[in-house]
Amino acid sequence: MTTSGLIAETYRQELMLRRGRAAHAGTLVVVALAVLWPLVLSARWQTAGVFALIAAIAAMGLHITTGLAGQVSLGHAAFVAIGVYSAVWMGVDRGWAWWIWLPASGLVAAIVGLFVGPFALRLRGLYLAVVTVALLSVTQYVWGVWPDLTGGFNGRSAQRWDIRGHSLFSDLDVFGLITLNGNQLFWFVCLAILAVIAIAARNLQRTRPGRGWAAIRDRDLAAAVAGVPITQAKVSAFVVGAFFGGVAGALLAAFQSYVVPEQFGLELSVRYIAIIVIGGLGSVAGVVVGSFFVTILPLIITSLTGLLPFISDRPSTAGGFTVDLVAAFVYGLAIVVVLVFEPRGLMGVWERFRDVWRTWPWSR
Amino acid sequence: MVKLLQLVFQGLSLGSVYSLIALGFVIVFKGSGVFNFAHGEFVMGGAYIVVVGSGQLPWGVAIVVSCAVLVVTALVCERFLLRPMLGRPLFAVIMVTLGLSIMARAVAAMLWGVEERGNAAAPIGRNVVRIEGVALPWVGIWTIIVAAGVMAVLYWFFQHTHYGLAMRATAVHQEAAAAQGIDIRRMFALSWAIAGVLAVAGGIFLGAFPRQVGPSMGFVALAALPAIIIGGFDSLPGAIVGGFAVGLMQVVGSGYLGDFGGGRFHEVLPYLVMLAVLAVRPFGLFGSRDVERV
Numbered sequence: 001m002t003t004s005g006l007i008a009e010t011y012r013q014e015l016m017l018r019r020g021r022a023a024h025a026g027t028l029v030v031v032a033l034a035v036l037w038p039l040v041l042s043a044r045w046q047t048a049g050v051f052a053l054i055a056a057i058a059a060m061g062l063h064i065t066t067g068l069a070g071q072v073s074l075g076h077a078a079f080v081a082i083g084v085y086s087a088v089w090m091g092v093d094r095g096w097a098w099w100i101w102l103p104a105s106g107l108v109a110a111i112v113g114l115f116v117g118p119f120a121l122r123l124r125g126l127y128l129a130v131v132t133v134a135l136l137s138v139t140q141y142v143w144g145v146w147p148d149l150t151g152g153f154n155g156r157s158a159q160r161w162d163i164r165g166h167s168l169f170s171d172l173d174v175f176g177l178i179t180l181n182g183n184q185l186f187w188f189v190c191l192a193i194l195a196v197i198a199i200a201a202r203n204l205q206r207t208r209p210g211r212g213w214a215a216i217r218d219r220d221l222a223a224a225v226a227g228v229p230i231t232q233a234k235v236s237a238f239v240v241g242a243f244f245g246g247v248a249g250a251l252l253a254a255f256q257s258y259v260v261p262e263q264f265g266l267e268l269s270v271r272y273i274a275i276i277v278i279g280g281l282g283s284v285a286g287v288v289v290g291s292f293f294v295t296i297l298p299l300i301i302t303s304l305t306g307l308l309p310f311i312s313d314r315p316s317t318a319g320g321f322t323v324d325l326v327a328a329f330v331y332g333l334a335i336v337v338v339l340v341f342e343p344r345g346l347m348g349v350w351e352r353f354r355d356v357w358r359t360w361p362w363s364r
Numbered sequence: 365m366v367k368l369l370q371l372v373f374q375g376l377s378l379g380s381v382y383s384l385i386a387l388g389f390v391i392v393f394k395g396s397g398v399f400n401f402a403h404g405e406f407v408m409g410g411a412y413i414v415v416v417g418s419g420q421l422p423w424g425v426a427i428v429v430s431c432a433v434l435v436v437t438a439l440v441c442e443r444f445l446l447r448p449m450l451g452r453p454l455f456a457v458i459m460v461t462l463g464l465s466i467m468a469r470a471v472a473a474m475l476w477g478v479e480e481r482g483n484a485a486a487p488i489g490r491n492v493v494r495i496e497g498v499a500l501p502w503v504g505i506w507t508i509i510v511a512a513g514v515m516a517v518l519y520w521f522f523q524h525t526h527y528g529l530a531m532r533a534t535a536v537h538q539e540a541a542a543a544q545g546i547d548i549r550r551m552f553a554l555s556w557a558i559a560g561v562l563a564v565a566g567g568i569f570l571g572a573f574p575r576q577v578g579p580s581m582g583f584v585a586l587a588a589l590p591a592i593i594i595g596g597f598d599s600l601p602g603a604i605v606g607g608f609a610v611g612l613m614q615v616v617g618s619g620y621l622g623d624f625g626g627g628r629f630h631e632v633l634p635y636l637v638m639l640a641v642l643a644v645r646p647f648g649l650f651g652s653r654d655v656e657r658v
Contacts (some may be wrong), residue, residue: 072455122646125454126399130593131642134635145626270462277459319477329470335463339456340448
């Protein structure tokens with residue numbers, strides 16, 4: 001007997017992350033794409049891909065805080081920045097190894113999240129959103145007046161990522177079969193970290209903490225009545241979200257190799273929100289899809305300059321249809337269009353297509 | 365003493381700009397239930413149109429043109445983007461306005477570039493009146509006069525006209541207002557139109573000497589956020605009080621706290637005061653407390 005994959009028939013199937021033959025085939029396709037991306041595409045796309053992976057890790061944190069627990073945070077960039085500067089301090093100023101600064105930056109961000117979380121207990125909706133803006137501007141201020149840590153306005157070099165004496169930026173010969181360059185190495189390392197974090201997020205989502213978060217998102221008072229420990233759940237949503245953001249910050253610093261405080265402002269926060277909204281709120285896969293969409297959008301617009309001659313690929317201070325501005329416009333438009341016409345985001349489009357396809361011929 | 369008076373005057377003039385901007389946020393929020401994060405970009409757009417327009421047109425005409433463009437833009441956004449979002453979660457609505465603000469910044473940069481474009485209130489000039497050693501720039505005096513005038517007109521409108529009464533009724537209870545024969549959609553549109561005009565007024569003086577009209581104005585307008593929170597999201601007097609409070613804190617703070625906290629402490633001071641206010645009153649000084657139902 002073949003299973004459709006639509007209905008779980010045994011408890012073992014209930015526990016599986018993906019089930020059904022088609023889902024496993026889909027997993028294989030995704031894995032194949034993930035392996036081929038850095039090997040096939042050019043350096044620009046490799047770089048963009050790594051940035052997309054890091055953005056996905058950061059957005060996975062916001063996915064927990066906002067997508068699952070419904071606590072609107074416009075301050076996620078602050079957690080990422082805290083991760084960045086923790087990693088820079090530990091990696092450069094202290095000279096500690098990567099296996100210390102990588103998890104520890106997440107922990108530092110999580111500790112800050114622990115202090116922000118309680119605000120969510122008393123405030124909701126807009127008031128909470130503005131409090132998270134306050135977090136953002138306070139951290140921005142701290143970076144500005146602490147030039148020993150951040151290099152001030154000019155920024156500073158970030159930590160190097162050496163694994164057993166081998167810098168991740170230099171070429172690596174893998175068993176004499178293939179030589180991987182820096183971008184490719186970063187891609188595979190970030191991919192592995194994203195995979196761990198995505199599976200963790202998925203498992204959190206479908207077990208007790210995730211159900212508590214979903215209940216709070218829908219109505220926190222009703223959740224409390226139903227026995228969800230509100231305090232613990234709201235604070236943990238911020239702590240876990242901040243942890244993922246901090247880890248992403250450490251990776252971002254290592255990959256950029258130079259960081260300026262200015263880049264961690266409200267625009268970055270909005271970018272993370274855009275990622276989870278465009279991908280599809282509440283979906284782990286949507287976070288990854290959204291990150292890639294938002295990150296490679298400028299590259300897509302650039303490659304369209306041949307077809308659309310009015311778009312200029314040269315930046316200019318006088319404005320006009322430059323690639324950056326057109327990309328920014330399309331990105332804003334994508335947010336609006338998704339929310340007005342397809343609130344479930346790109347994953348919603350995919351699920352609608354998938355449901356038609358796998359229940360065929362009964363779907364029509 | 366002279367220094368304090370000087371700073372208080374400048375704080376009041378900056379505060380009246382923040383009050384105008386905060387009123388725009390609050391009127392839209394009360395009137396149509398949308399918290400419009402793109403209002404900062406409306407302010408920026410209004411200022412740009414005045415500056416660019418006054419190159420070819422008389423300044424007064426440029427202001428009228430700017431108001432017209434802003435009102436039409438606000439109405440289009442309301443009708444086609446935000447009305448379909450009625451009844452959707454607050455977060456989704458906020459995101460639409462954030463998306464709008466990204467688009468608006470991109471369009472502004474396409475049209476007008478990224479360089480600063482000068483003074484939006486150029487005809488007022490840079491002259492200064494001196495009273496007992498306190499220098500009062502005319503721009504500051506005009507800012508306070510115009511803001512007070514706009515607030516007086518708004519007070520009269522909301523308290524003494526049919527439309528004002530209808531808007532207040534809509535803000536209190538939409539269904540009950542509709543049952544009284546009030547066209548709620550028209551009230552939504554009206555609140556956005558008023559916000560458009562307020563954005564132009566705020567934009568002109570936010571882009572007035574010594575500040576300039578530039579692409580970062582949209583973010584400067586976000587400094588009005590703590591003003592709104594301190595006053596309470598759904599209170600017009602709260603927006604005005606909050607606006608003046610933030611203006612005074614920033615200017616007086618920059619005058620006296622120069623040696624403290626790296627010399628930029630006044631930038632975060634409003635946010636810290638906002639957090640303190642929220643710790644005591646989670647709905648702001650004048651906001652109304654939510655009634656919770658399961």
